[in-house]
Amino acid sequence: MKINKSAARVMDILMILSKQNEPLSVSQLSRELGAPKSSTFEILCTMVDRGFLEFDENVKTYKPGIKLFEVGASYLNNTDLTKEARPYLERLVKRTGETAFLATESNGDIVYLDKVEAPSSIRTTATLGTRNPMYVTGLGKALLAAYSDEKVSELMENREFIQVTSNSITDFSSLMKNIKEIRQRGYSIVNRENEEDVYCIAAPIWDYTNQPIAAMSIAGLVTRMSEDKAQEYAVYLTEAAMSLSKRLGFKQNQLFLH
Known part of the structure; x- marks a missing residue:
């Protein structure tokens, strides 16, 4: 070439x-x-x-x-996923009062496609178009857990794991253990792994070919996220992720197939 x-x-x-x-x-x-x-x-x-x-x-x-x-706005406007996901993000923000995100994977990183904030919500450093490592973000780990083990290895096994905070995953073995937990739980959790004060819950989004194509999340201050509230928000989030996936033609009835 x-x-x-x-x-x-x-x-x-x-x-x-x-x-x-x-x-x-x-x-x-x-x-x-x-x-x-x-x-x-x-x-x-x-x-x-x-x-x-x-x-x-x-x-x-x-x-x-x-x-x-x-050019960027034209791309977003012509991306069906972004258009379809927006009402779900807005509904999540209305129900939780926290920030909701939509992101996809690119070369082993998460790229943010959309973001909806509530007036009282946390302001995170993530902005549209920016990238973050998958292993320290709820969105990234939700997608990794939806991928096959072979694809996870292809993307992450030889990657350098930089410790962003004291809670960050720092090696491939720990990541795989976490991915197994996510699959069993039904959603990913990031507790101060990418930003010191942020707690995030995320779930994958699937398309009509039964492939995971993106993830959505709810992010808020750790001090506001009790265990009961996190579980309540996880129900809202997984329902939204499944509903959007079904709208995109997903044929299965669970968010993690591996």
Whole structure:
């Protein structure tokens, strides 16, 4: 397969800016790319001209432009899953008063597709389009538990496990043990594994081919999440996940098939 170097650099620039979450200068971007400043500048000028980047004349930095948002919004608007899941997320927020998320897996990470917040709910660091490791998130572990053991091994066995908090899983063996518990329980739980104050419950979403394609979750402050409340919310969540899965054509009657 032949790769166009200029096209690849355009995509690399967008990824760098999305991860840095702040405007960068041409010097910073050329250094991150490992590319000459002159050629980087030409690409940046083209991206600004087409609206994919914005240039701040005062501080000489670049940031994502409105055209990039339009492309992203178009993707979300044309994704049936996002449209179909939105009412379920809103209903969960109304019933629990906590934040509800929708996410999918990409290269062993969770990517957030949608998020609904209640006025009094916790504000987490997760935003649409951002990634998090699967092994420290409720959404990620719910999907892993829905996958076959072979797929879990393919995605996670050789991955570096970084300890995000003192409660984070730090090795593949512990993850597999946790996955077994999730399958038996019927939903995943993350208790301060990715953020110090956050408790999360999640369940997978399946499609008409009986494949797990996403997960939804409820996240709230640990101090507000008693055992009884967590169990109550888990009922709401698993009902929503199953109902959405059925709407997408899922033919089974349980959320974990392995």
